[in-house]
Amino acid sequence: MGKAYNVMAATCPSRTVLHRIGARWTVFVVNALADGPRRFTDLKAHIQGITPKVLTETLRSLEADGLISRQEYLENPPRVEYALTPLGRSLLVPLRAVRLWAEQHVPDIDAARARHEDRAATGTA
Amino acid sequence: MGKAYNVMAATCPSRTVLHRIGARWTVFVVNALADGPRRFTDLKAHIQGITPKVLTETLRSLEADGLISRQEYLENPPRVEYALTPLGRSLLVPLRAVRLWAEQHVPDIDAARARHEDRAATGTA
């Protein structure tokens, strides 16, 4: 069967999937859970700059899509652990590649941006 | 040297790179250019649902980051072609993987969403 869905079609369901993946913080959360379950506060500290509200929203969305699981322990103090599901772990593969690409190509992008600045400053010539 | 940048650090430059990659339409545009240069109107038609404004913005950003090139032909009628640069082509590799994942896992995500709906409707039990 292979490719039944085509992302370029406006009505294709894969659109909504890609939308979720492309959401601002998905790649961070999924990568952060790569090494095992983490707690809310732990995630918040690890993913620097994320606000609790956005983290909550991201986690809820990912949970709704079956990419992560939320396990509540009614201990003391109450503890909540988030972990990747098998589906989430399969997404980790391409997302890790994206993260790696980003980390490896910072100099290239920076250089391109500098060149662009130059060209803009010098005039359109 | 390998990994000099860490995406999880708030101040890391790789953040801005990941931000650009994760922008709403980047994955579509880069994938759309996979098979060779395309013209503005062609892109707009191919990437269904994108508005000209957003397409323009996305193309400008990608150009600034050196991921695509914009070639203007002063012929008649005037023609503008966008193409991936070598850097953009290297990004194509992980992005194509993301696209494939999205296209392949639609049923899984749909099923998860349905389960989630169910659970929400039935009550928290």
Added chain:
DNA sequence: GGTACCGGTATCAAATCCATACCGTGAGTC
């Protein structure tokens, strides 16, 4: 002269994202 195509802009509304502050529960603590 009127219409259509190309490569976009302009304008304004809507969705999203973010910062900051706050809440309820229970534990420790004095």
Added chain:
DNA sequence: GACTCACGGTATGGATTTGATACCGGTACC
């Protein structure tokens, strides 16, 4: 028994992004 703290979040309200729709200047064609 009031005070404070950590955990796992919410509430609020503003900034940023995204989107829909309409339009523009230039040229060719009819």
